[in-house]
Amino acid sequence: MAEQTTHTLPLREKVPSSDKWHIEDIFADDNAFLAALSACRTHINALSEFKNHLGDSAETLCHYLTEKEKVLVELDSLYCYAGHRSDEDTSNPHYQDLRGQVDFTGNHFYEVTAFEDPELLSLPENFIPDALSTCPDLVPFTHYLENTLRMKAHTLSREEEALLSLTMDLDSTPQSIFYMFNNADIQFESVTDKDGHEVGISHGRFVPLLESPDRDLRRKVFQSYYHSFNQYKNTVAAIFAANLKKELFYTKARHYTSSMEAHLSQNNIPTAVYEQLIEAVHDALPEMYRYVRLRRKMLGVKELHMYDVYTPLVSGEHANISFDEAMAIVSRGLAPLGESYIRLLNEGMHGGWIDRYENKGKRTGAYSGGDYAHHPFVLMNYQGTLDNVFTLAHEMGHSLHSWYANHTHHYVDASYSIFVAEIASTCNEALLMNDLLGRCSDPHEKLWLLNHYLDMFKGTLFRQTMFAEFEKITHEKTAAGETLNAQSLCRIYGDLNALYFGPDMTNDPEISLEWARIPHFYMPFYVYQYATGFSAAIALSHRILTEGQPSVEDYINFLKAGGSDYPINVLKKAGVDMTTKFPVASALSVFSSVLDEAEKVIAELGL
Incomplete structure (x- = not known):
């Protein structure tokens, strides 16, 4: 190696x-x-x-x-x-x-x-x-x-x-037009950092730049990025509205009562699942507000702005973890899933499934892919950070889900739906997190882990639900005959952002344009599945850790099920009923307990 x-x-x-x-x-x-x-x-x-x-x-x-x-x-x-x-x-x-x-x-x-x-x-x-x-x-x-x-x-x-x-x-025309605009035409003005160096901005660099410890740089990047969208907001609003109208056309043509029903019915998901997700997250917004207050306190700022959302609360001192070490950490963290799972996990990590490091021209990011007839494959661009270790656990979760499903069913029943696609990967991350927290004796490292966990909840459960609610509102308004334009879309989104982040967040006017940069909105009623999948994964990981072998067997059977039944039924057999609020509410209670632990560590450190 x-x-x-x-x-x-x-x-x-x-x-x-x-x-x-x-x-x-x-x-x-x-x-x-x-x-x-x-x-x-x-x-x-x-x-x-x-x-x-x-x-x-x-x-x-x-x-x-x-x-x-x-x-x-x-x-x-x-x-x-x-x-x-x-x-x-x-x-x-x-x-x-x-x-x-x-x-x-x-x-x-x-x-x-x-x-x-x-x-x-x-x-x-x-x-x-x-x-x-x-x-x-x-x-x-x-x-x-x-x-x-x-x-x-x-x-x-x-x-x-x-x-x-x-x-x-x-x-596909509205989506194609947006993708061309978003990937080929829109340009962002560079900004200068504290040393006077020019800093270029792109979609790929936007969030990493917002993670910078230099707050003034974050502000400049945030304002420059959304300034570009503001210049084209009427054009993007027209594309967005065209997509809504197109969806309404197919909804009516195929005799559905709503665009939400049309999309959720593809996997036989009751619309109540969508509605209950939003309700459960609304119930927990006071805990999100507590997280925002904690972030403001930790960053030591009088006003917390939207450009402060991504920067880490504590610096991560976890670089230079070798790939061999990463594989050992992941294997140890997933041990609750049993010997056969770990044996297969190690076979994959050591057996040519993974493309490990960056090379010139290689696709960025990470993913798990593959085909039915062979073992899965994982693309990584490993840099030796603890965040990369979590990515390894995440992608191997996808891979083993596919392996189990492919080796249990004919092709026609092996492929699982998007509704359950993120569960195995997130469950792996939750189990790894539990193991690392249990072994951690350094309070600074523990705080880093807790911050990482909180950010998973913030980015997946809260943020994706906010996106889902925005979709719900805009599709319903279109169905009711309302014409949506840049002004109304910004108002809807800005109000939702204020609701989800609460009174301790300064609702910068630029954030009302965030809807204009989200490609997933051109795949309607898709993003809610990140939030439901995350919730189901937290529920499953909790069962595995507290109930032991019976829940492990249920979980492995969930992986083996693939697409052989409707996703709601597959999850019910694994002990998670997504037709109720309970899995989402249960996940949100974990968020509260992680917040409690973070506040405790912060108090111990005197921060």
Whole structure:
């Protein structure tokens, strides 16, 4: 294992193989990839022969679904290889081209199989139940078929579906326009730091700059960033409003009562889950206000501003943790999950799943990805900090969730929904946090850990719920016939920000424009799942730590479940009922106890 010791980024070909993920486990080389791509295209075209024949017999339906699943597994591997190779060096045009070829092939697959849903839903009412009872090979497709039938009330006639399909390019237009504006056109004026050096601002640098200990620099960066959005606020408001109207069109076309219902119904999530999340967080806002007061006290400022939200309350003295040490820390912290989980965890961390360090052109950040037919892969840009150790635990949580699901189910039932996607990763972080806090004897280090934990709650449970409430309000106003513009959107957002941060936060006028920079708002009713997933993860980690082996077995079964049932049901079986307020309220009680502990340590240190 080679540790990086300089700030000079190596070229990809210079990175030791021991530090790279083993993408060759999917395809040995590009030639093997291209051969598989050609074969996949042939298999896709063969699926067209099933058009107008799905109702011929149970065996024909089973044959189609089996062949389609094989194609999806092939596509999965192709996407994984091309995408991961491209991420190794984003400047490499060769892999950009391969990625484009897979995208083209994937689009062709969806064009060829577009007949499926309308044809299935036009079959006689008893055909699918009878087919499931008479054809044993169809059993793995039970949940998939029942879920398809569940959407019958919102599926139109073949002619209407064909007409609606012509709007698919228009469907993504507001998002595409915003992404182009946000990533290509908007520019931010540089600012100067206390030493007179020019500091450039970008989306990627915005939050790291707001973490700076230099408060004047934070203020300048904050004001410059939002000044740029202010210049274009009317344009962005028009894009935002267009997306709301587009969503309302599809809501009405598919006979839903609201855009929220339309999106939540995709995973059979009751809208009460969304409503109760907001209610539970509102109930706990006094604790958020206590956190804000603590932040103001720790930073020693008379007025706390929105540009003070990201800077750490205490400096982290945790750099230079080797990757070997990081793996050992994570393995130890997740020990409550049992020997078999830890054995698989170590196999992944040591066995070529992880691309460890930054190299020239490598995609930034971290993620877990992979395909159904092979082990997962994790991209990291490890820098030796304790924050990076938490990232390792987080991404391995995703990876083991996928591994368990893929090794338990057919492809059709393996993929889990976004509603549960962040649970395994966050549960790992919570377990690691518990272990580190239990072992910590240095009050300064303990305060750093508690601050990190509090920021997880602030950023995920409170902030994402605020985003969710903003979405709810704006979609409802659009449905009621209100025209939203920059002024009204800023007013709605500014009022929510004041509500969520409370009286001890100075509600800087710039923050009312934050709605204009959030890409997730163009994927409506998505962000609430970060908050619900976080709450479920805290509840599960608490069960694991307090109840032991029975709860561990429930949790492993949750990981194995994948997408074999609706996410609400999968979580209920694991002991977490998201149709009630309890999991969110329980997580918020943990937030309160962490606040108590932080205040206790601060008092002990005399800060």
